[in-house]
Amino acid sequence: MDHIELSLTQSLDHCIKCNICTSACPVAAVTDVFPGPKYVGPQAQRFRHAAQPVPDASVDYCSGCRVCNQVCPTGVRIAELNARARAQIVAERGMPLRNRIIARSGLVGRLSSGPHAPLVNFTLNFAPARWIIERVMGIHRHAPLPKASTYTFRRWFKRRKPATNGRRPQVVYFHGCSTNYYEPHVGKAAIAVLEHLGFEVIVPPQRCCGLPLLSNGDFPAAQSHHEYNVAQLLPYARAGIPIVGTSTSCTLTLKEEAPELLGLHGDDIRAVAAGTYDIFEFLRDLHQQGRLRTDFRPIERELPYHPPCQLRAHRIGRPVLDVLGLIPGLRLRESRAECCGIAGTYGLKREKYQIAMDVGKPLFDFVRASGQDLALCDSETCRWQISGATGVATRHPIEILAEAYGLSV
């Protein structure tokens, strides 16, 4: 075992039972079915045995938001211990059909998007259909589902006229499933901004980053996705071409979630991890190097902004506040809420929907109280959750940046 692996498996030894994580956990605060991160994490781990039946199921109520990791004073890798415990449950007891489907966001997106998307969207908005889906599949009838796009981002990207004004620095864009199948406008905004800044944008073949598979406990499938993506991205990483993404959870997965949970620590995996950036992290770096254009149009607005858990797990501060703060007139009010509750696919599940809504309530209250008709958030599932719960429209911050540059998307 190398030291990274050891730091994860041994980290339960650092728990001093102080209960700070239990106090901070947004899930334990709203439900009794989840005994809390200390309980299911370092405490329960001492009772789990690789070769014996998994004793517990309540660890499945961990949403994976990582608030526990952030507050732990001794560095216990609680969220990772929980994810691995869930994977052991899945390996032993199998995975419910519902989870197998929602964990495969690439496949679901591929089937939903395209010319038939309006029909899909109508069905998923049709109450009796949702009732049946809840009954048959266990996806809550009120859970926020995204609207499928009539075209995919990749198709749009392939058909557009590439910008050809000489040799430009290159950057790789990792779009993720949501941009490709549901929100191509986010990807279009990213391309527009990156090209406006003088980059040639490369969009290599890519699969789902595997995060939904990891958080539903299907580690073998997640590993095959990750290995595919690493193979596609490695030449660029080796050539020093940055890999940027607009989905903060996809970039986190490439950076550390997949390598750590899956115990993959090879040179190739590390090279891709080291070369991957959240797009605003990348833009802030550019600004620090004096390479970010600041020819912004003023935007006289005050908007609520929620830094999602998955962004906070990057441990890069709040690059969105740093970059959008350069736009004249724009004021962002940061939510202090721990979590929106959705945690990827967690809040879609019938048995967890209400927990997710209760977890997100402080955030929803904050967004509503802002009185604005628009909120910003880096993560797609969080945006859908916020909009679903509050009725307030949500956008990725990159779209505001594109608007400030006066780029038509």
Added chain:
Amino acid sequence: MQTLSTDVLVIGGGATGTGCALDLAMRGIRCILVEKGDLTHGTTGRYHGLLHSGGRYVTKDPQSATECAHENAILRRIMPHCIEQTSGFFVITPWDDESYGDVFVANCHRTGVPVQEISVAEMLRREPALNPRISRVFEVHDGSADSFLATHSVALAAREYGAEIRTYHNVVDLVRVGDRVVGAIVEDLRSGERIRIDCTYVLNAAGAWAGKIAALAGVTVTVVPGKGTMVAMNHRMVNTVVNRCKLPSDGDIIVPIHTVAVIGTTDVHVPDPDVFGIEPEEIQFMLDEGEKLIPGFRQYRALRAWAGVRPLYKDKDVASDRDIPRTFKLLDHEERDGVSGILSIVGGKWTTYRLMAEQTVNELARRLGNTQPCRTASEVLPVPRFEHRAHAMVTVSTDPAAQTPHYWLGKPLALVESEHAAGDLICECELVTRDRIVAAIDAGAHNLDDIRRDVRMGMGPCQGGWCIYRTANLLYERRCADGLSHTHANEAILHFLQERWKGLTPVLWGDQLRQARLDELIYAGVLGIHRLRALAEPGGGLVTQHPAIATEYVQA
């Protein structure tokens, strides 16, 4: 003075004495057992928990090896709830003599200890934390055993057969008429009351203390108290017992038991079984030896250290204490010393306790004219009430193998889960619920340390940081009607904190130091424990500071 009368007075509430009481009672022989502390207070409650395959003795002590192999199979049958089927490896590391491997196997065959060589690759597949530089691996039928629970089960069965078991009863004198021992004077440490017990035979099963008991009858029994120090690590980095394949020595075994892995042991001759300390060098040496088996061993969290004293019987001059045979011996003092009415059973080890009892009781029965055969090898032992409720079969999967009454690590977690008892945990580290603590108190635990031995309360990583005051509260609630006052409960807290602290001081670095600091903040900073002494007094049925039982771990 109250006088009781019985056929056999058994002295010592460890595995051997309790096993003898059961065997006597099963054959219909009246007996009373007295123990100065709680059951398992002596060496039985202070060992690493190894159920011997016999492998450790195949070369130097072949008779013990054969006995262990035989008893191992019996114990798995009669106390499945106490034994974890971990299996065991004997491994040759780069520091060991490569040629001993073949000798070891040959001696296993000679002594009837089942053994099978497996590949290093297979070993690493099963135990990835082990040193990949290990060159050969031999698998044996080692296991781990809960000696607290096992002794309680034996005592429970003995009581059901009519034996009387009195804990916290200290033998202050043996009554000798001429050349015959006819009884004993014992003191009830809870009340200070003295009782006379008249008997046909005294059976001295006091283990490391057997010499002290024999001396009361004017007889010399040389028991060499061999102190063995052990360190419990916070979690199980291996799930198989791992032994160095060499002649037994210090720090050469790691036993996964319950939630911890125990590395052991040292072997230091101490003059008195009641007076010994744990030296820093012992701890450092064992951690160094642990590194050879599991690279990075020092980086794991050490929970606590403790020591037990082996009851080695020294027949004649032997060079090293490790060379004293681990076999047991029944001493007939009439034949040996001219004093009748007393027998001593000395030596041996936990794994062979039942055989020791069988042979001892065979002799006693013969003398008492009892012709009943021994049945302890076939009757399955009962499960005490404070063990998990109804010892429920836990169904966690449809696989029948998983629905087992046998010990498995995850059982406490599965039970808490199935009973939705996560909010009702008193000891969170070891997942001990309120119900189990209350059951232990109601079953007669006399202080918090007794409760610990019964249900593992306070034995986890926080070493009582969060559960001592909770448990003391329950003790008060359950006993206040019987006269236990809050000052007694305070005494119980102080006593138990001191007991825990003894085991913490040798391992105060890293994570455990951080824990001790938090625990100190809880007890000294928040609860003002240093002011409690003025509000505490012994009594109320608690036994805490009596010198007969409170002298262990004094620095030598």
